[in-house]
Amino acid sequence: MIQADTLEELREELGDCQRCPLSRSRTKLVYGDGDERARLMFVGEGPGRAEDAQGLPFVGPAGKLLDDLLAGIGLARSEVYIANVLKCRPPGNRDPLPLEMDTCHPFLAGQISIIKPAVVCALGRIASGVLLERTVQITKMHGQKFARPGYFVVPVFHPAAALRAPATMAMIRDDFEQLRTYLDQDEPPPSPPRQEPEQMGLF
Secondary structure, eight states: OOOOSSHHHHHHHHOSOOSSGGGGTOSSOOOOEEOTTOSEEEEESOOOHHHHHHTSSSOSHHHHHHHHHHHHTTOOGGGSEEEESOSSOOGGGOOOOHHHHHHHHHHHHHHHHHHOOSEEEEESHHHHHHHHTSOOOHHHHTTOOEEETTEEEEEEOOHHHHHHOHHHHHHHHHHHHHHHHHHHHTOOOOOOOOOOGGGOOOO
8 A cells, every 4th residue: 555644645556557558548646635524435436538628526517516505505515525436537427447446556555544534425436346346236225324444335326327327316316315314313433454555455
């Protein structure tokens, strides 16, 4: 695991990343944005066209919906932290490849380790699968809370999917109400295992 004490140090370690072929097609690297001490963190799949152009996560139509969903539970974007499984946009917004996800893993793991959120909301099937380390059926698992070492993971539908389907929009709004409930309950997450730095895994 990459050793960094702050998000700024981790960003410096990431640098002008050339670790996988996505570096050749991206416009801007999209690291993450928000409160370094956030209790609620969001993890999406990867940057889209607007994010690739601006270098910030969730700034397109799905990002506007995310802002609206946050406002609906009394939170602002500045109070949470938003990142992605991938730090660079896949061409044509295709699904991330295993090599790309493996390459980015240490940096997402580092962000979670530094922020220490109580709840990590996984936006969509791919982000949920990465965080839970298993195949995810988002239609069956959305809105539920799953314990991980040091935090809880809550899978929800990706906002982009909600924009395409009114029924999904209703479910994602319900899931955000659940997020508010989980935060208000303030249940202590499981303690992360004590390991030597060289033994630490990604998640």
